[in-house]
Amino acid sequence: MIGGEEHCVFFSLGVIDELQSRFGKTVGQLLVMLKDPVEGPGYLRDILTELLNDEGIRLKNGKRYTKEEVGSLVMQKEIPGLTIALLLAFNDAMPEPEDERDDEESELLDVAQLLIIATSKMGYSEDEIFNMTPKKFFTLFEKYLELNGKKKDTRAAIDMLP
Numbered sequence: 001m002i003g004g005e006e007h008c009v010f011f012s013l014g015v016i017d018e019l020q021s022r023f024g025k026t027v028g029q030l031l032v033m034l035k036d037p038v039e040g041p042g043y044l045r046d047i048l049t050e051l052l053n054d055e056g057i058r059l060k061n062g063k064r065y066t067k068e069e070v071g072s073l074v075m076q077k078e079i080p081g082l083t084i085a086l087l088l089a090f091n092d093a094m095p096e097p098e099d100e101r102d103d104e105e106s107e108l109l110d111v112a113q114l115l116i117i118a119t120s121k122m123g124y125s126e127d128e129i130f131n132m133t134p135k136k137f138f139t140l141f142e143k144y145l146e147l148n149g150k151k152k153d154t155r156a157a158i159d160m161l162p
Helices: 013-023 027-033 040-059 067-073 076-093 104-121 126-130 134-147
Strands: none
Touching (some): 027 076, 027 104, 040 076, 076 104, 104 134
């Protein structure tokens, strides 16, 4: 929901190309910038503008938004939910990894996925997550999976012997 209207936005090739050309950063890097309290709202507005204009092209309704119009549609209290929705939409646009690549984009995508899980499923705020060490986060995440039946303790009884 943006401005009281339901929208279906996608990170299409056109959106990705436009954002990366305009900002000289990958979309993953832009999404990480959303957490910045000063610059984040501007990036959110620009990304939403591009996504909404792409929706107008796909639906062939000719609707175009300016950055100012999009900025006036979003209230402060909606920013966290829209940020999570953007991260989810970007995640949905990414292909399933075929191999373990160690490139910058896949590392940033992992950060986005962890942020989504930690805020929407585990109940942490973004500030709490970014203030955790990776070791602490992954320890909590493993316990969360075990407690919710998503992962079983893989240690065998034999492993517990001295």
